[in-house]
Amino acid sequence: MAAVAVHSAVLGDGRPTLPYAETGRPGGVPLLLVHGYLDSWWTFEPLLRLLPPGLHAYAPTQRGHGDADKPADGYLPEDFAEDLIAFMDRVGIERAVLVGGSSGGVQARLVAGRRPDRVAGLVLLGVPATLADKPKSAELWETVKELRDPVDPAAAAALVDGMTATPMGRGFLQTVVDESLKAPAHVWRETLRGLLETDLGATLTGILVPTLVVWGDQDPLLTREDQQAILDAIPDSRLAVYEGVGHVAYWEAPDRVLRDLTAFLADRTPGPAARG
DSSP, rough: OOOEEEEEEEEEEEEEEEEEEEETTSSSEEEEEEOOTTTTGGGEEEHHHOOTTEEEEEEEEOOSSSSSSSOSSSSSHHHHHHHHHHHHHHHTTTSSSEEETTTTHHHHHHHHHHHHGEEEEEEEESOOSSSTTTTHHHHHHHHHTOSSSSOHHHHHHHHHOOOSSSOOOOOHHHHHOOOOOOSSSHHHHHHHHHHHHOOOOGGGGGGGGEEEEETTTTOOOOOOHHHHHHHHHHHEEEEEEEEEESHHHHHHHHHHHHHHHHHHHHHHHHOOOOOO
């Protein structure tokens, strides 16, 4: 299994300091793994441990989450997207394949649409086209808008309940819950508000890089039609359907995700490179 090292990136210019996990050989194809709502770099631990040779992965924890700095504001998708560019500058990534998990795919596709010079490919793992038509998102907001510190662990446990179609280890899920509890109530609230109030459909425009869309057919949040909206918006995109898999394919089927990712890279032969 690949060794995973954890570092800190001081972004500067008033931006937060972000911890990040890194694994893979220097000179390998850079992957930038972007976690979703209330997660941290740790959500990608199953992928990082199985990373095949030839890839070099970076998984930052985004502002407000996990052990990252927690400013009072700056939780719109575009704020997270700007942090990603600053992170790439800080650690010396010229171009990378962006891999967005769940809502992390929103900021990943913002970067892909606005800075195609920095993106060699885009992989969306259980990423919504929009949240405006999702009843569960509205239900979550009703809970989150009332949260106060310290956040009730039951609220964090409810987030992961039913997200996978197959049972996950209790220790793994407890770590996911513990990581989400590192985010204070204002981060829960303002990050979700940003996702709900942003026109997520507009974040799909202008993406011209090759894109792989992964969807589990047992996803309790996203439908096939939702994923089709992404395919319709991105010209060079293709869909991989995982039968019997829920919302978080990178937990349930990390080996398959990596196989499909490697095949995607081989087909597209992108040429990202790390500086230095």
